[in-house]
Amino acid sequence: MTILIFNWRDITHPYAGGAEVYLHEMARRWVKRGHIVGWLCAGYNKARKQETIDGIRIMRTGGEFGVYLFAALHYLLRLRSKYDVVIDAENGIPFFTPLYVSVPKLLLIHHIHREVFFKELRFPLSWVAYFLESKLMPLMYRKIRCVTVSKSSKDQIKELRLGGDQIAIIHNGVDSTKYVPGRKSPHPLIVYIGRLRGYKSIDVLIYAMREITKRVPEVELVIGGSGPKQEAWERLTKKLELDQKVKFYGYVAEREKIEIFQKAWVFVNPSFIEGWGVTSIEANACGTPVIASNVPGLRDSVQDGKTGFLFEYGNVDGLVGKLVEILKDEALRTKLGKNGLNWARNFSWDKSADEGLEVLEKIFRR
Known part of the structure; x- marks a missing residue:
């Protein structure tokens, strides 16, 4: 079977996140099973137009927003007769492939963005994106099989x-051969790893650190990842005089990410919304408990009271309370860490790839 993926970014993009990991991990396994996989996405500075990564043919065209038009043109002019099925990945808005793709299609949605648009985009783009996702997408895709x-x-x-x-x-899966428990930091270590976008709400965690440092003086916070809000949050850290306690690592490669998860006493995800929160499971696989906002996606990946804790989104005091509880109670940390490790064993990329391939084969043969 030949499979073509339409996705905003590819795994090498500077702002690649969980959505790209999700598709890449499955796609490279499909290639190993003998399938041909192509990936249409946006380009970025100094990126090659085409390259092959893990057997996946990456084709880059257009920029951050232009990709939606240029991907359609690229498909019509060069790829129309070369693929059996198409995966249309919605990252806020889809590629509207029903307008120009005649082969079977699968719509992939990690989460509905609606309110996120008003946090991330300026007027009128926010309203345009809202209309496309909430009004036009349901009309265009009402008969298209969907995966989430x-x-x-x-x-x-x-x-x-x-x-x-x-x-x-x-x-989402996790590679249990790589993400394994390791030696914990000798001092209390809180970590966040992910994209630094507004809706990730890292400012909530930074404000929480102002109080945490008073109650757990030896604590440190490591923030890994990059994004458009990094400079603003670095300024906030300095304004609150926390720059000796909060460290921004910028982009972290996978090996470094695993080491950070292993050393961490607790991983925090204060996001406004997630589809699932793959980093929650990655942290659990390293024996690290998770504290996350009680929001869609994160309440699915975090078992409250078992693998970590949930707190009311945006509630700094609520986050402080949960963090202090975990940081000061070694027995609790150990219990949550062991539970998280067992929870993470339920998820693997091999299993996800098999399930994804099963869905694709069904729509191909329909």
């Missing part, structure tokens, strides 16, 4: 009347 990553996302998709009863949940 969590029950929360499935419920959101149903609200838009997408997918009908044909919404499959395929969870």
